[in-house]
Amino acid sequence: MSDIKLQAIDLTKKFYGTAGEVVAIENVNLTVKESEFVMIVGPSGCGKTTLINLIGGLEEQTSGEILLDGQPVKGPGPERGMVFQGYSLFPWLTVQKNIEFGLKMKGISKSERAEQAKKYIELVGLNGFENALPKQLSGGMKQRVAIARTLANEPEILLMDEPFGALDAQTRVVMQELLADISQKTRTTILFITHDIDEAVLLGERVYVMSRRPGTIRDVLDVNLPEIRTHDCLVLPEFLEAKKKIMDMLWQESQDAALSR
Amino acid sequence: MKKHKLSLYQLLSLLCFCLIIAAWCILTFGGFVSDLFLPSPLEVVRKIGQMYREGTLWANCYESTKRVVVGWIWSVIVALPVGMLMANSKKFAAFIQPIIEFARYLPVVALVPLTLLYLGIGESQKYTIIFLGTFFQLVLMVCDTVSSVDQNLINAARTLGAGRWQIYREVIFPASLPGLMDDFRLTIGWAWTYLVVAEMVAASNGLGYMILRSQRYLATDTIFAGLILIGLIGLITDFLFRVLTRIVAPWHERLSD
Numbered sequence: 001m002s003d004i005k006l007q008a009i010d011l012t013k014k015f016y017g018t019a020g021e022v023v024a025i026e027n028v029n030l031t032v033k034e035s036e037f038v039m040i041v042g043p044s045g046c047g048k049t050t051l052i053n054l055i056g057g058l059e060e061q062t063s064g065e066i067l068l069d070g071q072p073v074k075g076p077g078p079e080r081g082m083v084f085q086g087y088s089l090f091p092w093l094t095v096q097k098n099i100e101f102g103l104k105m106k107g108i109s110k111s112e113r114a115e116q117a118k119k120y121i122e123l124v125g126l127n128g129f130e131n132a133l134p135k136q137l138s139g140g141m142k143q144r145v146a147i148a149r150t151l152a153n154e155p156e157i158l159l160m161d162e163p164f165g166a167l168d169a170q171t172r173v174v175m176q177e178l179l180a181d182i183s184q185k186t187r188t189t190i191l192f193i194t195h196d197i198d199e200a201v202l203l204g205e206r207v208y209v210m211s212r213r214p215g216t217i218r219d220v221l222d223v224n225l226p227e228i229r230t231h232d233c234l235v236l237p238e239f240l241e242a243k244k245k246i247m248d249m250l251w252q253e254s255q256d257a258a259l260s261r
Numbered sequence: 262m263k264k265h266k267l268s269l270y271q272l273l274s275l276l277c278f279c280l281i282i283a284a285w286c287i288l289t290f291g292g293f294v295s296d297l298f299l300p301s302p303l304e305v306v307r308k309i310g311q312m313y314r315e316g317t318l319w320a321n322c323y324e325s326t327k328r329v330v331v332g333w334i335w336s337v338i339v340a341l342p343v344g345m346l347m348a349n350s351k352k353f354a355a356f357i358q359p360i361i362e363f364a365r366y367l368p369v370v371a372l373v374p375l376t377l378l379y380l381g382i383g384e385s386q387k388y389t390i391i392f393l394g395t396f397f398q399l400v401l402m403v404c405d406t407v408s409s410v411d412q413n414l415i416n417a418a419r420t421l422g423a424g425r426w427q428i429y430r431e432v433i434f435p436a437s438l439p440g441l442m443d444d445f446r447l448t449i450g451w452a453w454t455y456l457v458v459a460e461m462v463a464a465s466n467g468l469g470y471m472i473l474r475s476q477r478y479l480a481t482d483t484i485f486a487g488l489i490l491i492g493l494i495g496l497i498t499d500f501l502f503r504v505l506t507r508i509v510a511p512w513h514e515r516l517s518d
């Protein structure tokens with residue numbers, strides 16, 4: 001019980017707009033254990049971003065509860081680090097200063113910040129780019145900076161919202177391997193959201209499958225792949241088997257949705 | 262490649278000036294229009310030279326620039342916090358926006374009698390006119406610039422542990438700096454257009470005063486000299502702002518660069 005890091009209980013979020021009430025997610029229940037790499041996969045518009053924004057504290061739930069180490073979360077906080085699809089780097093800060101941002105907010109001294117930043121610059125392989133500005137970097141490099149910036153804060157959990165969605169296929173695989181490696185090395189707890197089934201199976205120890213709107217958890221699946229995840233896993237029978245299962249779940253899901261219409 | 266484009270841009274700008282001066286020369290030296298309506302470029306240059314010898318050139322430029330800059334700085338000092346507050350507090354915006362929108366449409370010329378009544382004929386009256394001419398526009402521009410800061414950057418900062426003030430200081434301010442510099446550059450330009458209004462009454466020097474007085478004597482060469490000087494000072498100010506923007510926000514990507 002004590003190794004549960006994050007828990008969402010009956011989480012529901014409704015938006016009230018000009019088009020009336022939109023139920024983005026409904027009664028979502030999930031748990032993430034300490035040091036676990038958990039994926040959530042679901043079709044576009046099923047409420048994935050809404051869910052992760054609730055956990056990150058950027059939005060407030062309509063009902064339900066989010067517990068981090070058993071404590072209810074309220075508002076954003078550095079113990080729940082987020083990485084967004086759009087990088088969201090500060091364009092006026094160098095790579096190093098971007099990575100130091102969270103530490104600066106905490107009031108940590110300059111020399112200590114530099115030391116900490118160096119560690120994470122090395123971890124994500126950005127050596128030599130310390131003084132570059134974000135506009136000089138490629139998409140993959142930008143996302144490395146964003147990951148290092150969040151990790152430098154040493155969060156309890158890393159929340160990632162389709163972080164590799166904007167990258168080309170080759171860069172995406174490189175970044176996936178990098179993240180798998182980081183997860184192995186730092187043992188950071190990760191909750192990662194994607195609409196890409198391959199990505200979900202390649203990275204996740206456990207995969208939650210979400211249904212179409214109103215988004216809710218439809219199924220959960222354990223992935224039995226080797227500890228060290230590389231692109232070689234993409235052709236293992238276990239990989240294909242897990243992929244097939246998720247595809248079936250999502251297909252069944254869309255059938256149900258079509259029938260209920 | 263980039264450098265080549267830039268010089269083409271400059272060449273075209275220069276060409277435009279040359280064409281206008283050429284047209285001016287043809288019209289005047291060709292005798293198509295009378296000196297009374299349009300003095301020749303030579304006469305205007307001669308006039309500026311005469312002002313230089315009499316010592317009124319620098320004096321007038323200095324007085325006018327001082328009035329514009331002081332009035333405009335006051336407007337920046339007040340507009341910056343008010344605009345930022347409007348952008349970040351719906352309540353404050355609801356409170357202050359109507360009066361600013363209202364005041365924005367008041368003709369500044371019509372306020373001259375009141376400023377004279379309240380402030381007399383000193384310099385502060387001139388600063389006030391410049392202030393009134395620029396402040397209300399600038400507040401709305403600042404508000405707009407600050408509100409258009411990418412919400413994703415603010416969200417990223419919040420999840421990295423930044424508090425309310427830290428977000429202002431470390432995200433909203435630097436992110437809006439290039440936009441603010443643009444706002445400042447535009448409003449100081451407008452401040453120059455209000456200069457003539459400021460120097461309309463109770464002034465005894467300045468370029469605006471010089472132009473108004475020349476009107477009485479139909480000294481068109483002096484009017485043109487004044488206009489050209491204001492234009493030149495404007496161009497220099499614009500240039501300085503662009504350089505300054507590049508210094509304070511070197512990270513900013515401009516489309517024309």
Ligand SMILES: Nc1ncnc2c1ncn2[C@@H]1O[C@H](COP(=O)(O)OP(=O)(O)O)[C@@H](O)[C@H]1O
Pocket residue numbers: 015016017022023024042043044045046047048049050051213
């Ligand atoms: N701020 C909002 N206001 C109204 N509706 C919203 C808002 N944010 C998201 N939604 C709606 O909630 C649903 C889920 O959106 P989102 O969480 O972005 O899905 P996903 O990330 O899975 O693509 C969508 O139908 C979207 O239109």
Ligand SMILES: [Mg+2]
Pocket residue numbers: 048049050162
């Ligand atoms: Mg999304």
